[in-house]
Amino acid sequence: MENQSVKRIAEAVKLDSFALAAATESIRNVALKAIANALAEHKDGIIAANEKDLRLAEQSGIASPILKRLKFDETKLGDVIRGIEDLIDLPDPVGRKLSRRQLDDNLILEKVSCPIGVIGVIFESRPDALVQIVSLCLKSGNCAILKGGSEAQNTNKALFDAIYDAGIASGLPKGFLTLLQSREDIGELLQCHESIDLIIPRGSNEFVRYIMNHSEIPVMGHADGICHIYVDKAADIEKAIPIILDSKTQYVAACNAVETVLVHEDIAKDLLPPLAKALKARDVSLYGCARAMEILSDIAAADETAYFTEYLDYTVNLKVLANLDEAIDHINRYGSHHTDCILTEDTETAEKFMQRVDSAGVYQNCSTRFADGFRYGFGAEVGISTGKLHARGPVGLEGLSTYKYKLFGDGQIVDDYATGKKTFHFKELS
Numbered sequence: 001m002e003n004q005s006v007k008r009i010a011e012a013v014k015l016d017s018f019a020l021a022a023a024t025e026s027i028r029n030v031a032l033k034a035i036a037n038a039l040a041e042h043k044d045g046i047i048a049a050n051e052k053d054l055r056l057a058e059q060s061g062i063a064s065p066i067l068k069r070l071k072f073d074e075t076k077l078g079d080v081i082r083g084i085e086d087l088i089d090l091p092d093p094v095g096r097k098l099s100r101r102q103l104d105d106n107l108i109l110e111k112v113s114c115p116i117g118v119i120g121v122i123f124e125s126r127p128d129a130l131v132q133i134v135s136l137c138l139k140s141g142n143c144a145i146l147k148g149g150s151e152a153q154n155t156n157k158a159l160f161d162a163i164y165d166a167g168i169a170s171g172l173p174k175g176f177l178t179l180l181q182s183r184e185d186i187g188e189l190l191q192c193h194e195s196i197d198l199i200i201p202r203g204s205n206e207f208v209r210y211i212m213n214h215s216e217i218p219v220m221g222h223a224d225g226i227c228h229i230y231v232d233k234a235a236d237i238e239k240a241i242p243i244i245l246d247s248k249t250q251y252v253a254a255c256n257a258v259e260t261v262l263v264h265e266d267i268a269k270d271l272l273p274p275l276a277k278a279l280k281a282r283d284v285s286l287y288g289c290a291r292a293m294e295i296l297s298d299i300a301a302a303d304e305t306a307y308f309t310e311y312l313d314y315t316v317n318l319k320v321l322a323n324l325d326e327a328i329d330h331i332n333r334y335g336s337h338h339t340d341c342i343l344t345e346d347t348e349t350a351e352k353f354m355q356r357v358d359s360a361g362v363y364q365n366c367s368t369r370f371a372d373g374f375r376y377g378f379g380a381e382v383g384i385s386t387g388k389l390h391a392r393g394p395v396g397l398e399g400l401s402t403y404k405y406k407l408f409g410d411g412q413i414v415d416d417y418a419t420g421k422k423t424f425h426f427k428e429l430s
Helices: 006-022 025-041 043-059 064-070 074-088 127-139 150-169 185-189 205-213 237-249 265-281 290-295 324-334 347-356 414-418
Strands: 097-104 107-115 118-123 143-147 177-180 198-202 227-231 258-264 285-288 315-321 339-343 361-364 401-408 427-429
Touching: 006 107, 006 118, 006 143, 006 177, 006 185, 025 043, 025 074, 025 127, 025 150, 043 064, 043 074, 043 150, 064 150, 074 127, 118 127, 118 185, 127 143, 127 150, 127 177, 143 185, 150 177, 177 185, 198 205, 227 237, 227 324, 237 258, 237 265, 237 339, 258 265, 258 324, 265 285, 265 290, 265 315, 285 290, 290 315, 315 324, 324 347, 339 347, 347 361
Parallel strands: 118 143, 118 198, 143 177, 227 258, 227 339, 258 315, 285 315, 339 361
Antiparallel strands: 097 107, 097 427, 107 401
């Protein structure tokens, strides 16, 4: 395939997508099990390839958040293998009857789930994303064309080789998985609107926006992960501080890490000093509004630009607000509609927050880091969508499925209904 154009490769994958869509759940699950075993068997080679990528990245002076995402050690390999095993146990997303209705006697309409077809996934830095994407696409009956970042080229190739060989040995069509490795392939991939049904980009804000602006293919994903926690006056401070610490520092390079903490003025003097101490103990740099700086004299000033910033690093904004309405307005203005949380013991306040904050995920009293397909029990994710069409939030099996209508008749023609010879008798069926 190396000598073929991306357009020709995509056309061949499109043809194979029909075969994969028709593959039984048993075939797909057997292939997934074989892939999990192959990854375990090739552990040493995969980790060695990643160590090579890490050395090259460090020599090039790559940014610290990207370096964290690039690391693929034995722990991460174990995590993705367990993810595949969990995915095997999930119900088949293909062929589910979503609805069934009678239009007339012996004229039955069914709405049935089916694969999207060919999914192009362009991602940066994270080798674990490759495994998650492939396994979810296979479980949902979709062919995948992947383009990983050059910084993970050796790791991606090692993972791809193990996965591809296992899939082919299990009887999958050749086009079930394709890995593109040239940077120039991205531009050509984005023009394959006749063969590729969906593009899912995973990477920096600039990268995702570039993809969105340079293709006619539908794009599912998010450009920013500017997440908030609002600490209400009715919050439990002992509960709040560990939640904020986890949301900020458990993995700072994640799109669901908190970037701004909003604090009700009635609780600010009690919360901010111990919170600042705890954050600084984890090397987090603090920026604050004027009111926050009155309480914490040793923090830097946050300008408006700071509230639009996805840091992906050990940095957080602190802002003191008068009430819940101000917090909601701030989040809807500066946020990216990804994941936002309220810390409060007041159920009515939490409900108002969840109704009015326009985000894919709205939480009460828990870490924003829970915004993840694996933690939702979706069998990992191919990405998180902040859009409102088709799929929203962590995109797992359901988000990789669409549906078709099947109509079963017995000689009926429309003219009979148009002329009044027959009338419809609509009835929902179980």
